[in-house]
Amino acid sequence: MIMRTLSVKRLLVALLAAPLAALALHGGAQASEAGYRLDPAPIDPNDQVSLQSGVRTFVNYCLNCHGAQFMRYNRLQDIGLTDQQIKDKLLFTADKVGETMKIAMTTADGKAWFGVAPPDLTVIARARGADWLYTYLRTFYRDPKTPSGWNNAVFPNVGMPHALWTLQGERALKIEKVKDKAGHAHVEYHWSQLSKGEQSAIEYDRTVRDLVNFLVYLGEPAAESRKRIGVIVLFVLGILFVFAYVLKREFWKDVH
Ligand code: HEC
Incomplete structure (x- = not known):
């Protein structure tokens, strides 16, 4: 009998420990492959106002290049929009609310214009994670050495120009390798603002937060x-x- 209770206890501990360990791993600060520290995305999947603001930014600034071909416009009723609102505010490229979020640009055109075709963004949040997206969309900088004139701190030499630069303004980034007293090398990032955007830094963070919130919803609407x-x-x-x-x-x- 004692043996039995012992093993049950152990089983319970194991059952409890697994999710806790997963939580601990998840909570740790993550870095992108470029070594840039990712900022945690303060998203809230239940915030419909944020999701609606996100879909507006998505349609206005991303849908010209990227599609979301597995999302139908009328599914956006999920996030509190009526068919009429979808028609009035979001339908630029499609005619009917039952259509998917496709774009006119072909893969070949995309390759010719940007070197790489812009990928479909339906499940991008599942591939990259919200923190990666939140950091990526906030760390574009001017770089005269790239074809587009833009570069990115978490996606070095990315083919995408900064789609939201009118909002954020133009920024420069100086990447410095420094050695501390113990001789360990690490990289320091120095940001500076070259021109002002339409939004303040706080407003811009909020715009990107809403956009990432929407991209996460897009990856799994249910x-x-x-x-x-x-x-x-x-x-x-x-x-x-x-x-x-x-x-x-x-x-x-x-x-x-
Ligand atoms: C002018 C066209 C253009 C616009 C507008 C644009 N993108 Fe891109 N995007 C690209 C291209 C091209 C790539 C591929 C870059 C590469 O692989 O080097 C890309 C890549 C990406 C990636 C990385 C995909 C990966 O490989 O993991 C994400 C995420 C992304 N875009 C999100 C967005 C979002 C969100 C918006 C709207 C704010 C946006 N893009 C607007 C052209 C565009």
């Missing part, structure tokens, strides 16, 4: 209902467990 269903399922299983336990006690009470 995520919120999936989580809600998950909670209900766990709750029902919990109740079932109580009944099963009482039943088991009832069955075994005469055996011991």
Whole structure:
């Protein structure tokens, strides 16, 4: 009997430890492949105002080059928009709300113009993660050595020009390799503002936050209902467990 309780305890500890370890790993500061430290994206999938602002930025600034061909416009009712609002505010490239978010540019044109075809962004948040996107969209800088005149701190020599530069303004980045007293080399990043954008730094961060919020939603539009269903399922299983336990006690009470 003692053996049994011991192993049950161990099993419980193991069951609890796994998600905790995953949480700890997730919470640690992540760095991009370029070594630039990623800023945590302060997104909230339940904030419909933020999602609506995000889809507006997406349609106005990204959809000319990138498509989201697995998203239909009328699915945006999920984030609190009516068909009429979708028609009035978001439909530039499509005619009907039932169409997917496609673009007119072909892959060949994209390659010819930018060296690389702009990828479809439907599942980009799942591929890159929200923190990567949030940092990427805030770390473009002027670089006369690239074909587009732009470079990026987390995606060096990216083929994409800074699509939001009128909002953020133009910035420069000096990357310096320095050695500390112990002789360890590390890289320091020095940002400077070359020209002012339409938005302040705080407003710009908020614009990108909303945009990334939308990109995350785009990657899994059903995520919120999936989580809600998950909670209900766990709750029902919990109740079932109580009944099963009482039943088991009832069955075994005469055996011991
Ligand atoms: C002028 C065309 C253009 C516009 C506008 C544009 N992009 Fe891009 N984007 C590109 C190209 C080209 C690439 C491919 C870059 C590469 O691989 O070097 C790219 C790459 C990306 C990537 C990286 C994809 C990867 O490889 O992981 C992301 C994320 C992205 N764009 C997001 C956006 C968002 C969000 C917007 C709107 C704010 C936007 N882009 C607007 C052309 C554009």
